[in-house]
Each structure stands twice: as structure tokens, then as C-alpha cells.
Amino acid sequence: MSTPAKARAVPELAVDDPCLTGCRAGRPEAIEKLFRTYGGMVEGVIGRLVGPTPDFEDLVQTTFAEALGNLGRFRGEAKVSTWLCGIAVNVAHHHLRAGKVRRHVSLELVTDDRAPALPALVDPGVADKTIDGRRLASKLHALCDRISPKKRIALLLYVMEDRSVEEIAALMRATQTATRSRMYFARRELRKLIRADAELRDLAEGLLGATPEGEA
């Protein structure tokens, strides 16, 4: 059930893969291959950090545009996926920072017209879960919007992306102490926010009652 990043096998290109050389040369088929290989991973990272947003597509595109623009400096000292994840995290961070300013522009529950959830059309249970899940995601991310982007990203990378503190520190260009501190404050603020939200509080209590050990 659980689909954290590390549980999913991320396909990996070798650093000397012809695809990367092709991308540097601007060859369309290589660019397409890069996107096909890492698109899912990038979408996952952006989606989990930012939540439902009409800018999702733009953010994913920005990540790849930045990657292509900087591929010349990629020396292959890390996996391509790690390097791309770093770009995605930074793109998400910039977006969240700007989002604080633009918070009044869009308050809606963002519809996901790209995922028509065909099973939901035939299985009412799936439909309910999809809608509830979307609503939960929407509400939780709305709460997270009130936490500073750095703290939020640190917490979500830890919980949702299964990253270690060391990895998060590297991705966010911070010390491990700072990262732990950000996670601590994010945790505290999130608790406080959930406590203040009647619907989420009830949901959390219900969840606890239903599955004492929690997660899938």
C-alpha cells in the first residue's frame, strides 16, 4: 500500500549513458528518454512536497529545464536521480516561498483532471477513497502552507520520501543539526495546526482508533 519514494525502484541511468550525452547535445530522443526515466520520480517528489497545485506541470517542467541547462556541469559523482531530486527539491522550495505571497490567489481544491481514476468509476469504494484522499492531501498541504518552506520540506522529505537526515541535509544544503531542528519545529507546528483543525483532528483520532499501528 505504502508508496514512499524509496520503496519504489527508481530506474537509473549510468553517468556515462549515451542518453546523457545526447541530452547535452540537445537530441530530442535523449531528452525524451531522460524524462521518461525520471519523470515519475520528479513528479513524486514535487507532488509530495508541494501538494495539489495548478502549477504542478510547470514545476516538473522547470525541474527538467534546469537539469538540461546544467547537465554540462554534472560530473557524475552522484546518481542522476539524486542530482535531479536536488533540483526538484529546490524548485519546490522556490515555489513554496513564492506561494506564501500568492496564497490568496488560489484557495480551491485543485482538480486532478489528469488522473480520471478509472477504477473509481466502477468501484464506489475506490471513488470514496480517492475523494477522501484528495481532500486529506489538500487539507494537510493547506496546513503545511503555514509552516515555513524549509521546515515543511525537511519534514516531508523525511516522512513522505523516506530520506535520511543526512540526505535531507545534503539536498537542502544545510547542516544535519539545522535539518533536525527544522524537522522538530515542523513537527511541533503541524501538531498545533492539526489540533486547531476540528475536521483533521477528528480524522486523526478516527484513524488512530481504526488502525492503532497506523500505516499501510
Place this chain on the structure above:
Amino acid sequence: MSSCGRIERQLLDVVRGTASDAVRLEVEAHLEDCASCREARASFGLLGALRGQAPPRLGAPAERRIVERLVATGVPRARRALAPRRPGRVVFVGLTVAALGALVVTRAPRGWRRTPAASPVAEGQTTEGQTIEATQAGVIAFEGAGVMYGRGTSLTFHAATRTIAMAHGEVDVDVTEHRARHFRVTTPKFIVDVLGTHFVVTPAGVRTLRGRVRVLDLEGRELAVVSAGEAWTSPPPASPPPLAPAATPSLTPPTPVPPSTVPAPRPPASRAAAVHSSVDVDALVARARAALAEGDAARASSLIDSARAAGPAPSERPVVDLLGADALLVARRPSDAIAAYRAVLRRYPDAPEAETASFAVGQLLFERGAQIEATAALNDYVARYPHGQFVREARERLAQIRPAE
């Protein structure tokens, strides 16, 4: 207490499923006696539930669009922006430049190509009075500004006045500051005036990505100042009906409707149809929102009516009703809008939309000069949403009212 701190930290590992058996047992034992940690466990359990969901994915069409745009763009000049310089130990440099780069790429309207080679006019070739009827998107340098335009855009460049006249289309302008000379983009309805900033202009309005812009009417009177992250939409062309004399609607505190009046969920037999309706409602709401963004209140109202007729799910009703209230506002019917926002507040007191509605009531009353009711409404908002998104604005309005009282 320190034990609680440690347990709380370990709770995240339990949620992640990475806690060892020993840690899990210790946490469980602690939770038996500690209500506070149980509550923390419940809160983090929500993250666990979220974690169990598949992450959002783009559909095939969106992915195809991205690939097409990336291919059309080619490999841009390396920017010291968002990419880590030293892989492994990810190091980001030039955050300011990165923010700029991110905004430029993020905000570029769909279908724009970013390569100068793709533009019909090469950089630096504008002449006084030159007009571009763009058959495809492109980029041009003009008077210290980078100008990206979409397909179908009509622009005329006036270097002497540092002005771009846009007849139609969409243009993204990144202006280098020049203290002595303003930069202007004129449209048939309004003028955007800036020193140095980055903004996107359409015939319907302007969106500022960096700095601030002033929006003027065609006579040069200031209509709005739009800061970074904000958008301004041109009012609809039809002259609005005169506002009704300031009515003084009684501001009753929103009271939750009794459960019996809450619309009942659809019976299971109609679930499949309900999902179809939901999709319709989503689409209608999106179209209504787009119509509102263009200032077309009539079309938005019609779409909202259709959305209501399509039978929105209980979770969608507050969205639809809030949008209906917004449409009334855009149609310059503030009294009706206030009533509609109050209805949202009354019907869905626990929905996220109630917060917006609550603040909107206070704000509209404030704008109409109904100070007593505005004070009550804004105080009510602050009391209900002490950490709400508009708390700062609400407190500012209250502070503005108080001196006058």
C-alpha cells in the same frame, strides 16, 4: 518530558515504518500512559495516511507537452540556478538568480518556446514602430527588457517611449531597472507601468512575478499596484448597475446548520453516476473560475448554475457556492455577494471555504463603510481562525476601523 520528546521523534520512524521492533514496543508502551503522545501519534498518523496514497502524477498528455517543450527549448545556456553544482553533496548556488530562473521557466505560458532562434524576430532587431504579428511564440530584447510573447500576439515597439503596445495575445516582460525611464506595456483597456520588474500581461490583466507594477487606465489614472505574486484582472467592460444604498444587513454570527439540514449523501446506488457528476462539476468549476479570471461574471454564473445542476458531491458544494459568491462580487453586486458568502459560512462552517467566506464578508462590509458590522465580522473571523490565512489583513482592517470609531 524528555522522554516524550524522544518518543515524538521516534513516532515519525514508526509512521515511516523504519522503527525497529524495540523502538516500536517502547513507543507503544509509552503511548499507553501518555495522552499527549497519543495525540501526536494521531496527528502523525495523518501523514502516514497521506504517505499511503499514490503521489500525484501528470497524465500522458501533460507529459507529452512537457517533452515537446523541452525538445523545442533544446539545452538552454547553463544557469547557475537550481541545479546542484557538486553531485552527491548537493550544493546550490546563486539562489537569487535561481528564483528568477525558476519564475521565468515556471511562469512561461504553455506553448512558449524559449529559444531566440524560434522567434520570428531575432534579438536586438526592433526598430521604432515595428509591429510583430506573432505566428509563433518567441523572444525579443527591447530597451533592456527580455520580452517573450505567445503565438497570436500582436505587439508594436516604441523605443522612444520605452513602450510596447499589445493589441492582443500575451506577453511576459522582464525589465531591467532604469531609474530615469519607466517601461510601459499598453493594452486596449489599461496600461502597465514599471521601473524594473518581471510581469505577464494579457488583455484581461497583469500578473507580477517580481517587483511591483502600476496599472493605469487609458487616461493615466492609477487603477492598482500589483506586487510580486499578485494578479490584477481588468474589470468587465459592461458598466455595472449602480450600487444599492448601503444596506445594513444584520450580522448574525454564523451558526452551524443542524445535521438534519445538511444535504444527505447520495445513496450507494448512484455512486458511479455521482463520480461522473463529480468530474463534470470539476470541469465546470474550472471553466467558471477561468471565466471569473477574465472578468466574465455572466458566463461564470451560468457555469456555476450548471455545476449546481450537475449535482456536486458534498465536498464540492462549498467550492461551488463560494465561486457563486465570487461571481456576484465580480458582477459588482456586493450586497448579494455578502449574502452569498454568509450562506457559505452558514451551510459549511467547517469547510475550508468557510474561512474565505468569513473574511470576505468582513472585507466587503469594511469596503462599504459599514464599520460596526465589519468590525463584528472581522472579529468573528479572527476568533474562528486565529491562524487563518487572512488574519493579518483582518487585523489591519480592524486597526483601520478603530481610530475612526
